Amino acid sequence: MKYIDEFRNSKVAAKLVEKIKYLADNNRQYNLMEFCGGHTHAIHRYGINQILPGNIKLIHGPGCPVCVLPVPRIDQAIWLASQPNVILCTYADMLRVPGDKQNSLLKGKARGAQVQIVYAVTDALKLAQLNPDKTVVFFAIGFETTTPPTAHAILEANRLNLPNFKVFCNHVLTPVAMAAILDDNQVQIDGFIGPSHVSIIVGSDAYCKVAAKYHKPVVIAGFEPLDVLQSIEYLIGLVNRNEANVVNQYSRAVTNKGNIKAQQITAEVLEIRKQFSWRGLGSIPASGLQIREKYAVYDAEIFFDIPEFESDDVKSCECPQILRGIKEPHNCKLFAKVCTPENPMGACMVSSEGACAAAYQYKTGIN
Amino acid sequence: MKINYKSNVDLTIGAGGRAMNQLIHDLMLAEFDNDFLSQQSDQAILPAINGRLAFSTDSYVVSPLFFNGGNIGSLAINGTVNDLAVGGATPLYISTGFIIEEGFPLADLQAIVRSMAEAAKIAGVKIVTGDTKVVEKGKGDGIFINTSGIGVLENNWLATKPQPGDKIIINGSIGDHGMAILSKREGLNFVTDIISDCAALHQLIMHLQPYLQHIRVMRDPTRGGVSAVLNEWANFYGCSFNLQENQLLVNENVRSLCEILGLDPLHIANEGKVIMVVNPDHAETILSIMQQHPLGTNSRIIGEVSSLEQVIVSMQTSFGGLRRVDWLSGEQLPRIC
Numbered sequence: 001m002k003y004i005d006e007f008r009n010s011k012v013a014a015k016l017v018e019k020i021k022y023l024a025d026n027n028r029q030y031n032l033m034e035f036c037g038g039h040t041h042a043i044h045r046y047g048i049n050q051i052l053p054g055n056i057k058l059i060h061g062p063g064c065p066v067c068v069l070p071v072p073r074i075d076q077a078i079w080l081a082s083q084p085n086v087i088l089c090t091y092a093d094m095l096r097v098p099g100d101k102q103n104s105l106l107k108g109k110a111r112g113a114q115v116q117i118v119y120a121v122t123d124a125l126k127l128a129q130l131n132p133d134k135t136v137v138f139f140a141i142g143f144e145t146t147t148p149p150t151a152h153a154i155l156e157a158n159r160l161n162l163p164n165f166k167v168f169c170n171h172v173l174t175p176v177a178m179a180a181i182l183d184d185n186q187v188q189i190d191g192f193i194g195p196s197h198v199s200i201i202v203g204s205d206a207y208c209k210v211a212a213k214y215h216k217p218v219v220i221a222g223f224e225p226l227d228v229l230q231s232i233e234y235l236i237g238l239v240n241r242n243e244a245n246v247v248n249q250y251s252r253a254v255t256n257k258g259n260i261k262a263q264q265i266t267a268e269v270l271e272i273r274k275q276f277s278w279r280g281l282g283s284i285p286a287s288g289l290q291i292r293e294k295y296a297v298y299d300a301e302i303f304f305d306i307p308e309f310e311s312d313d314v315k316s317c318e319c320p321q322i323l324r325g326i327k328e329p330h331n332c333k334l335f336a337k338v339c340t341p342e343n344p345m346g347a348c349m350v351s352s353e354g355a356c357a358a359a360y361q362y363k364t365g366i367n
Numbered sequence: 368m369k370i371n372y373k374s375n376v377d378l379t380i381g382a383g384g385r386a387m388n389q390l391i392h393d394l395m396l397a398e399f400d401n402d403f404l405s406q407q408s409d410q411a412i413l414p415a416i417n418g419r420l421a422f423s424t425d426s427y428v429v430s431p432l433f434f435n436g437g438n439i440g441s442l443a444i445n446g447t448v449n450d451l452a453v454g455g456a457t458p459l460y461i462s463t464g465f466i467i468e469e470g471f472p473l474a475d476l477q478a479i480v481r482s483m484a485e486a487a488k489i490a491g492v493k494i495v496t497g498d499t500k501v502v503e504k505g506k507g508d509g510i511f512i513n514t515s516g517i518g519v520l521e522n523n524w525l526a527t528k529p530q531p532g533d534k535i536i537i538n539g540s541i542g543d544h545g546m547a548i549l550s551k552r553e554g555l556n557f558v559t560d561i562i563s564d565c566a567a568l569h570q571l572i573m574h575l576q577p578y579l580q581h582i583r584v585m586r587d588p589t590r591g592g593v594s595a596v597l598n599e600w601a602n603f604y605g606c607s608f609n610l611q612e613n614q615l616l617v618n619e620n621v622r623s624l625c626e627i628l629g630l631d632p633l634h635i636a637n638e639g640k641v642i643m644v645v646n647p648d649h650a651e652t653i654l655s656i657m658q659q660h661p662l663g664t665n666s667r668i669i670g671e672v673s674s675l676e677q678v679i680v681s682m683q684t685s686f687g688g689l690r691r692v693d694w695l696s697g698e699q700l701p702r703i704c
Binding site: 008047363 | 629686
């Protein structure tokens with residue numbers, strides 16, 4: 001398939017691996033974090049970590065929107081879906097994410113909660129149009145990639161005068177999360193394989209601050225396997241030279257400034273939240289977004305009196321450590337035993353982009 | 368009076384009175400037309416059959432009901448025919464039960480019944496007994512169909528344990544049916560030309576009659592796709608399978624949609640495919656015989672049984688890595704970013 005096969009060519013891959021071997025200093029370890037779940041998935045699916053030299057360790061970051069949402073927010077979504085006359089619209093990945101006591105939207109749905117899977121926020125908007133007597137709540141999650149569509153939907157709801165459309169906003173910010181990871185002394189990272197799709201929106205300049213402050217190189221990489229390999233090659237070079245630059249490997253899609261229009265729409269509708277709690281990373285100041293007062297009529301958190309939940313992760317689940325790259329999935333006692341994709345105990349096992357699910361799906365039993 | 372096919376199914380049709388009788392008579396009996404059904408009894412009395420019997424049942428709840436390459440009717444016939452065929456049986460008789468939701472368009476019912484009749488004719492099976500129920504609006508999803516089938520084994524074929532070195536053969540591309548359905552599912556609305564592979568397989572399998580003894584095991588990879596079948600076998604027989612990604616045939620349009628939605632074609636349902644594990648000494652012969660049949664022109668060897676020591680399905684990727692091919696977990700759902 002055009003523009004796909006070119007980026008999965010095994011001969012080119014072999015050459016890149018040779019280059020990486022040549023560049024990598026055998027006397028040291030390279031700890032590289034791929035921030036995005038999309039990269040984690042690609043790394044496992046194509047077996048990239050098997051063909052790299054042993055002293056290059058890929059650490060799976062928290063860039064899986066499903067995985068980083070804290071348990072109380074899931075419980076709140078289940079609560080919303082259970083309210084009379086409400087249809088809760090969600091991306092499919094959220095359905096099985098465990099809330100408190102293994103509750104989930106899927107289980108809520110089975111009990112009669114109105115949960116509708118949507119492929120795009122525009123489908124939720126359509127539902128609101130078709131059901132003027134119902135309150136249609138969109139469960140908005142994700143990093144900068146899914147944020148502009150949410151913001152645009154709110155503008156559309158405003159234009160179409162659809163006050164029955166509400167957004168439960170859980171959007172989070174990538175560069176802030178990267179900084180939060182680097183603030184943790186336990187975390188040893190030499191450089192980042194930077195996000196693909198997020199960077200299309202925010203632009204490569206968005207990482208300059210964090211790269212400079214923590215003196216860590218960031219190479220923005222495409223999601224195809226050759227993109228990942230080439231980015232690793234760049235990163236090894238940068239680490240060797242002790243350069244903390246932001247390099248754009250994914251130049252076919254990412255620009256310095258990103259998608260200005262999308263940024264403007266987002267800024268028009270959403271503003272920085274003072275605090276947002278992340279699964280695994282804890283509460284991080286200015287790391288999430290909320291709906292501006294101007295559009296408060298569309299804000300589910302204002303319209304509903306949503307209760308606060310105190311629920312927490314399963315105690316022995318190592319998701320918090322795994323999301324920060326301190327542990328790997330197989331270091332968790334629950335992994336592949338009680339915690340499987342069918343019965344996820346923690347969020348990393350739910351989405352195919354989660355570190356545990358990717359490891360389980362593609363690696364278990366493969367030596 | 369004739370049935371007005373511009374109207375909808377109502378509760379009188381399900382009440383057992385004249386309206387129901389007319390529908391069964393004018394539509395089902397006329398279309399399925401055979402001596403057993405025309406006895407109009409509560410049961411079909413079938414002639415004695417020589418040989419071991421294969422018996423299978425399946426319920427069809429596909430949504431949308433109509434898709435490129437078929438509809439719930441043709442699927443209900445071919446699906447059950449295939450379940451019999453992969454046991455080495457020649458399918459003979461089918462029963463059908465309709466559960467129809469009040470308000471269902473009669474024109475759609477007619478189209479579905481007609482395509483069942485056509486599929487049965489192509490497959491050489493007779494629909495010999497049936498039942499029709501109507502449920503109140505909101506208690507069904509248009510129409511559900513159950514079919515059961517009886518087939519006869521005219522040979523001594525029995526599935527046996529796969530052995531190391533055995534080859535895995537499939538009669539063509541994977542993922543067509545599932546993606547044809549998914550592309551038409553409400554909310555996705557992709558404009559694609561993906562056509563379901565929905566077809567009856569027993570003629571292809573019977574074509575292999577002289578070589579049946581060299582086939583260890585056969586299955587139609589429907590829900591859960593090729594990965595589900597191989598994982599089931601691996602667990603049941605205690606063996607490992609290794610696939611070669613570059614030998615898998617995935618049609619360009621299927622692959623494109625899978626890429627967009629983040630799906631793995633190995634997890635996607637097929638309705639006209641048979642996957643078999645065969646003795647390696649006869650693999651090439653079986654392959655070439657399959658390729659002579661219209662349903663097998665794209666047949667290929669996609670992998671082999673790797674060992675009896677471990678229970679795992681793995682794949683040599685085109686990229687050069689080795690990865691596990693796991694069962695599908697949950698419904699295969701689109702990724703969000």
